[in-house]
Amino acid sequence: PYLDGLEDILTSLDDSFVLSIQINRPKARNALRTNLLKELADTLDKATHDDMVRAVVLTGGAKVFAAGADITEMADKTPVDVMNDPRSGYWMAIRNFPKPMIGAVNGFCLGGGNELAMHCDVLLAGTNAQFGQPEINLGIIPGAGGTQRLTQMIGKSKAMRMVLSGQFMSAHEAEKAGLVAEVCEPELTIDKAMALAKTIATKPPVAARLAKESVLKASDAMLAQGIAFERRSFATLFATQDKAEGVSAFMEKRKPTFKGQ
Numbered sequence: 001p002y003l004d005g006l007e008d009i010l011t012s013l014d015d016s017f018v019l020s021i022q023i024n025r026p027k028a029r030n031a032l033r034t035n036l037l038k039e040l041a042d043t044l045d046k047a048t049h050d051d052m053v054r055a056v057v058l059t060g061g062a063k064v065f066a067a068g069a070d071i072t073e074m075a076d077k078t079p080v081d082v083m084n085d086p087r088s089g090y091w092m093a094i095r096n097f098p099k100p101m102i103g104a105v106n107g108f109c110l111g112g113g114n115e116l117a118m119h120c121d122v123l124l125a126g127t128n129a130q131f132g133q134p135e136i137n138l139g140i141i142p143g144a145g146g147t148q149r150l151t152q153m154i155g156k157s158k159a160m161r162m163v164l165s166g167q168f169m170s171a172h173e174a175e176k177a178g179l180v181a182e183v184c185e186p187e188l189t190i191d192k193a194m195a196l197a198k199t200i201a202t203k204p205p206v207a208a209r210l211a212k213e214s215v216l217k218a219s220d221a222m223l224a225q226g227i228a229f230e231r232r233s234f235a236t237l238f239a240t241q242d243k244a245e246g247v248s249a250f251m252e253k254r255k256p257t258f259k260g261q
């Protein structure tokens with residue numbers, strides 16, 4: 001492995017300067033518990049300063065990318081807990097990673113999982129991929145930039161449909177909407193991402209870094225305000241009874257009843 005002692009992700013660096021990172025919590029559908037985000041942030045921090053890494057492939061493997069934040073872990077959090085959460089620091093490390101990162105998405109890519117995918121610079125998806133922001137079913141909203149990045153990537157109408165209804169989007173629709181660059185057979189997704197990362201790794205690293213930074217500048221200034229607003233709204237919702245009901249219903253495997261409280 002690239003970093004030792006990791007529990008929730010698998011890492012390896014090959015001799016073509018490509019670091020691959022695989023989210024590895026299959027029993028919890030790769031849910032992004034805090035430790036997982038920390039391991040991801042630590043790995044990317046190391047890779048930032050390592051000349052042997054010129055590009056990264058991020059995947060969840062053949063079956064699932066990530067089913068969102070770990071709902072069990074967040075069940076008892078208050079708005080103040082959310083505002084003080086170390087998770088936002090880990091997200092910042094992911095957001096600020098300066099080298100090209102290719103996402104290979106198979107299966108469910110939901111909630112925080114979709115937000116993580118949207119932090120990748122290029123997304124490739126297997127035909128079995130399903131994208132969604134189902135937070136509304138839990139009485140909350142996306143909290144790691146989802147409302148902003150999704151809107152930017154697929155436009156207001158499709159973003160609203162996803163965020164307000166919690167409905168999933170298929171891989172083909174995601175490609176049509178501009179969320180992913182290419183759809184392929186699920187068994188090819190990771191190979192194709194590796195091939196693209198290897199091509200990018202042959203390019204001059206400083207130019208690649210500045211190209212990434214420049215493309216992101218097309219939208220970053222607009223994003224900052226929206227992300228801050230979204231984060232505050234997300235925290236506020238942790239004070240609602242509907243959030244408690246949404247989370248309890250998920251854990252008890254029943255349908256929630258929402259009251260607007």
Ligand code: CO8
Binds near residue numbers: 027067072108
């Ligand atoms: N967190 C924790 N555990 C999860 C999660 C999750 N996000 N998703 C799935 N799991 C667990 C299930 O509880 C189940 O555990 P167990 O085997 O112990 O019962 C196991 O993974 C398998 O899940 P399913 O049996 O449901 O598997 P299916 O293949 O039938 O369905 C789905 C897969 C569609 C992914 C389904 O599990 C699902 O809908 N998951 C939740 C998706 C979701 O709502 N994601 C958004 C989460 S919210 C978020 O990311 C933003 C911030 C969240 C803060 C939370 C505050 C309360």
